[in-house]
Amino acid sequence: MKTSSRPRRSGLRRAIAVALAVMAMAAGGATAAAAAPLAETGQPAPYNFNGIVRDGQTPLEGVEITVSGNGVDETVATGADGRWLVGLQEQGTYTVSIDPSTLPEGVTLRDPSFESRELTASSSANGVLFPLGEPTGGGSAPTPSGGTGGNTGTGGEGGTGGTGSSDPGGDAGSGEASTGAASNDFGSKLLARIISGVSFGLLLALAAIGITLIFGTTGVNNFAHGEMLTFGGIAFYAATTLVGLPVWISVVLTLVAAAAFGWFHDAAIFRPLRRRRVGLVQVLIVTIGLSIALRYFYQFLIGGGTEQLRVDRGIVVQVGPVNMTMSNVVGMAVSVVVLLGVGLFLTRTRIGKATRAVSDNASLAAASGIDVDRVIRIVWVLAGVLTGLAGILYTYFIGANIKWDVGFTILLLLFAGVTLGGLGSAFGALVGALVIGLVTELATLFIAPDLRYAVALLVLILVLLVRPQGILGRRERIG
Amino acid sequence: MSDTTTTPRTHPLVDGEVGPGCKKVDPIVVADGVVRQFGGLTAVDVAHVEIPRGHITALIGPNGAGKTTFFNLLTGFDRPNQGQWSFEGSSLARVPSHKVARKGMVRTFQLTKSLGRLTVLQNMLLGARDQRGEGLFAALLKPLWKAQEAANVERADQLLARFKLDAKREDYAASLSGGQRKLLEMARALMSEPTLVMLDEPMAGVNPALTQSLLDHVKGLKDDGMTVLFVEHDMHMVRHISDWVIVMAEGKVVAEGPPETIMQDQAVVDAYLGAHHDTDLGTLTNQQVAQIHEEADAERDAELEADGIEAGDEPAATPEPEAPAAEAAPEQRPEEEQR
């Protein structure tokens, strides 16, 4: 458990651990009171850690939990009601860990770092949460408020999400898969992964085209692009869940907001930088600063946990041997239509052609009477809309939830897609994103799901080795 | 088409008859069948060319003739699709650029590459060869390279004085004027004691006031026993200082000869005046700029077929849009990409 990407010195860490324990205690007090009589030790220990491990509403039996430190090293298994308790003789800081391999198939910790935490036993009963459900992938640093549900007074219960178990198809423990195989043979699984990969790839493509258009017209690699995606997700979350608007109105509002957000990027930051003739490397670092600022601002707004969207994911439809939710089917259809639209825009309209002209050679385009500034503004707005849409689809894809750093976790996949396709080529970004989407999902068939992003990035590096210009790039473009 | 040439049949530098690709009495560079294609476009296709030792040779030709690309190929900054060339008898094909430089064949660039955030003196010292202190571990022990460094500083100061840059010794190179940067680049190249100096458009962007001293410096190189090969558009410079002129057009060597007579060569007239003869440039203004590259390519294709064009087209008839089209010519692309 840590406060930032860097753990504090022990004193501060302790202070936070204490604060957390107090928080957890307040939340878990009721449970603890109920749990205490269950302890079968002869002498009741003066202190304890306890909790209930549940997947949704189902208590899980036989999950192993270890408490170690201060001379204690005790492993207990949860009972039939999901309860566990480890008695302690003294106050102090202990490592409390859960053994994920004892969790039932398909159930994972929502936040992998919760597998092991340092907690302080400061009062007699200390409730410990192990939120289960959809992990949000290889996210970066979890935060002190990481355990959602910690403030909801549900005590030692599992996470509130747990959509994994509510999906009839089952998510096979791969976390982000939105489709499941109806039967268990390899062929069905493969098909499920392929559909899932295409779905993921299409939504990546929406965001990646934004990156590639911005790179093409301005030369800037936008490291804050992931935050644009998160923006779409958060706006959608706010509209549907906080305000309670219908989905279609929420989508429209989100896209309008995303367009404004894209425009704001250009008007408030990047146009002034162009005016100042700030160098490309500097602008690159500005986007990194922007990414940090926005990301933590989102966390400031919605907290560090995973927030569930109150949206209907639609009925589950069975396509051949594959189960999909209606929302995913619609999402894929929308992606395809929008991508086709973007293709037509770039090849058929005046502005689209002007965009490609600016990508090709900005000064030449300017010399021939194209308003480069206007084109760039349009590109930012377009990128905002596309990426906002990707944000909406992504929240659906990962199981209708949103976290402050979802965009950042897939930013590298977006870059991988763009680079793979050939920097600056919109069509290349589409192909690259599809490849990345498929690779991440297919990889889960062969290796641990938590390595699937690593495989995608490895593919990127290997392709660069053989074909530095990307799949569709022109060789001469490389220095 | 060479019937009407006025170029003399023989010349003291030439072994045999004067003409494109003729043999030299004492060549320092010999190139054979060098071809470089960009996509479907052939930028350079030099069948045979020799550079005479100890003289100043100019490489001229219209925009997009492949001069700079040929330069890049000879110095290892670009790889040819095929071809062989040698420098002082040893083959240089596929030798990396830094090794080419170490053999004594040093170049400058069309767009000056002075190292802006190094001082003028540091720029100069970078040119010196075989520095012991340039090894990672030796660098840590100053006694190992102190003496050599002092000698290099002394030589750099002499060169700076000769190029009238001594007052700027401690200034950042970024603060120099365009002409001074050209001078610095030339002086820096001399620090490596080259046998062949290759100058890519030494006059481009130079203040006219500096022109004469630059010309004198180039001539001075020959007096010091070096061979000079330069690319230039400025015919004034070509006529004044070169001993030999090689003309390229559409990637090929189309003519060679002494500067006094070369401009009367029919092939040269064709190359310069016929280059934009049959392209309908009037329509180009209305083209989408995205297609300008393709336009340029198409134009080139048209040129390739345009053998035996009548001389006498008015150059002034060439409309304005020709300039950006020529800018986008493939010859300059590698430069752009190296940004």
Add this chain to the structure above:
Amino acid sequence: MDFLSILNTAAGEILSPTTAAFALATIGLNIHFGYSGLLNFGQAGFMAIGAYAFAIFTMMVDPTATLGWPSWLSFIAAILVAIVAAVIFALILGIPTLRLRGDYLAIVTIAAAEIIRFTVRTQDLTAVTGGSQGLRGQDYKGDIDAMNPLTGTTYGFGPWTATAYDTWVRIIAWSLVIVALILVWLLMRSPWGRVIKGIREDEDAVRSLGKNVYGYKMQALVLGGTMGALAGVMFILPRAVQPDNFATTMTFYIWTALLLGGAATVLGPLLGSILFWVLLSFTGGLINLLHGLGIFGAMTGSQAGQLRFVLVGLALMALVVFRPQGILGNKKELSFNV
């Protein structure tokens, strides 16, 4: 928490071993970006390599126990293993990318650093790397603790009071920082440094003068990466190994520290790292204080605490636009070309 204790905690950061580790990583990045112009966005990956190589070697090979080596030899061996691992990592990264345009190195380094993190935190490797929970400090701190010549309980005064172990780690970490600074100073006044800086300005020009640019870039990448790996070792000595510490965010903080202090200056990375951590601690404490006073309404303390990272981001943006040369940089010798 009163204002004085905030200042006290912030001042404590000046000498903390974590600051030393960051300074070391920033010095390495300075060699990459400041002097050679290499866009390395994977410095956290080098740190992870160093940290894991050191810890795993100490735990798995454990020469003190299995070979009977004295603890100092075992420690040195573990450090060497970390360095070798970093060199190999640098070669793997550099061979394909150093011939390409700069932004390719940026993408490949950031991707490689994340591959490292994903790999060490995967459940499949839990037996070796500890998976997502990482490695416990007590499993690899034995050697360095055994070497500790300090026998008292606490050392230092005021905000700089630390236990014997912490003080010992501080001594080692800050000694390494000083050695690294001297190394950079020696290198950058030498002809080697001149070539490196020339490459930063224009590699074609340097190539045309007969220098093997590729080789020099590789040397710079390896050297800076090695410092990153040593920084990783120093980073884990006062704590446990946690894979998510080595996320992209850490790389970005290192960049912020570098640009704050001044790229392409010898002391800039040191000053930048110290200022970064002091300011981060100070703003964190201040926001906490304000939160305690009810300024942020119903917001939780940890939520409000995120504001300081928002400030980090904004500061990075402002810095790079308005003072790209950092605090120590020379105005003429701006840290950016292009």
